[in-house]
Amino acid sequence: MRSRKVIIVFLICCALLSSVAAVAAISNSMMISREANLILDVTPAPHSDAVTEETQTPDVTETPTEKPTPTPTVEATSTPTEITTDLDPEKPIVALSFDDGPGTLHTERILDVLSENNVTATFFVVGDMANNHADVLARHKSLGCEIGNHTMTHKTNFKESGVDKVMEELKGVDRLVKQATGDETRLVRPPWGAFTDEVLKEVDRPFILWSVDTEDWKSRDKDAVVAVVKRDVFDGCIILMHDIYSSTADACAEVIPWLLDEGYQVTSVSEMFAARGVKLEGGKVYRKAPTAQEYMESKSNN
Numbered sequence: 001m002r003s004r005k006v007i008i009v010f011l012i013c014c015a016l017l018s019s020v021a022a023v024a025a026i027s028n029s030m031m032i033s034r035e036a037n038l039i040l041d042v043t044p045a046p047h048s049d050a051v052t053e054e055t056q057t058p059d060v061t062e063t064p065t066e067k068p069t070p071t072p073t074v075e076a077t078s079t080p081t082e083i084t085t086d087l088d089p090e091k092p093i094v095a096l097s098f099d100d101g102p103g104t105l106h107t108e109r110i111l112d113v114l115s116e117n118n119v120t121a122t123f124f125v126v127g128d129m130a131n132n133h134a135d136v137l138a139r140h141k142s143l144g145c146e147i148g149n150h151t152m153t154h155k156t157n158f159k160e161s162g163v164d165k166v167m168e169e170l171k172g173v174d175r176l177v178k179q180a181t182g183d184e185t186r187l188v189r190p191p192w193g194a195f196t197d198e199v200l201k202e203v204d205r206p207f208i209l210w211s212v213d214t215e216d217w218k219s220r221d222k223d224a225v226v227a228v229v230k231r232d233v234f235d236g237c238i239i240l241m242h243d244i245y246s247s248t249a250d251a252c253a254e255v256i257p258w259l260l261d262e263g264y265q266v267t268s269v270s271e272m273f274a275a276r277g278v279k280l281e282g283g284k285v286y287r288k289a290p291t292a293q294e295y296m297e298s299k300s301n302n
């Protein structure tokens with residue numbers, strides 16, 4: 001009798017241990033990677049930066065928090081607003097883009113730097129991050145920055161998901177941004193830069209990729225980020241960073257004044273393209289704007 005009891009207790013312990021191991025394995029495999037590679041399976045973010053870890057999107061929820069909307073596609077792109085700009089299209093321009101935020105403290109510091117230097121940028125926000133930060137979204141707007149859509153959860157790969165799922169991800173962010181700022185998001189940055197032609201066509205919004213990848217998520221090092229920008233920057237480029245790292249905020253404080261000293265006009269994605277006479281269209285992919293040279297040539301040809 002007693003030995004039977006011992007065996008039962010032993011079996012219960014075994015069952016408990018194996019379920020704990022299974023949960024650990026699942027959550028480990030669900031770490032979010034950043035855009036730098038077009039592959040999902042890049043190195044997970046290391047755990048060195050406590051503040052950053054706090055701001056990461058929760059990994060486990062598979063079910064999106066918002067209800068699927070009945071209306072399919074388009075809508076937000078139906079009335080594109082005209083962009084006005086004071087930029088000189090005949091002088092060098094770069095667009096700054098920040099993904100995965102708002103990263104609270106880090107985003108606020110980046111906004112301080114932008115404001116001090118009288119420049120703007122595009123923030124491709126994640127809904128789960130923006131949920132409790134309507135104030136940050138409102139500040140983006142008040143500083144003249146642009147808000148783009150980087151999906152509700154950052155968990156849906158546009159290469160592997162149907163259009164309905166993708167639209168559900170985008171509409172969640174649309175709602176949050178509309179509530180916080182009164183504006184609709186137009187530009188989309190697909191997580192990891194991954195998508196299919198079908199999704200691109202069906203979603204019918206401009207997909208904005210990048211031409212200078214700072215890999216700030218990987219290095220977490222201010223000097224490395226500054227060095228990449230100084231090495232790779234060119235007229236018409238879109239620079240990719242993430243406003244969820246303190247090292248990226250540090251890098252901005254250094255590299256934005258440097259860009260201005262070098263004669264670059266620093267701005268948001270939409271403003272750069274508008275200055276160069278390009279209307280961003282749904283169903284198309286953009287990685288860089290025409291250079292000043294290309295702009296002047298096309299003008300003289302018309």
Ligand SMILES: [Zn+2]
Nearest residue numbers: 035099100191
């Ligand atoms: Zn991202």
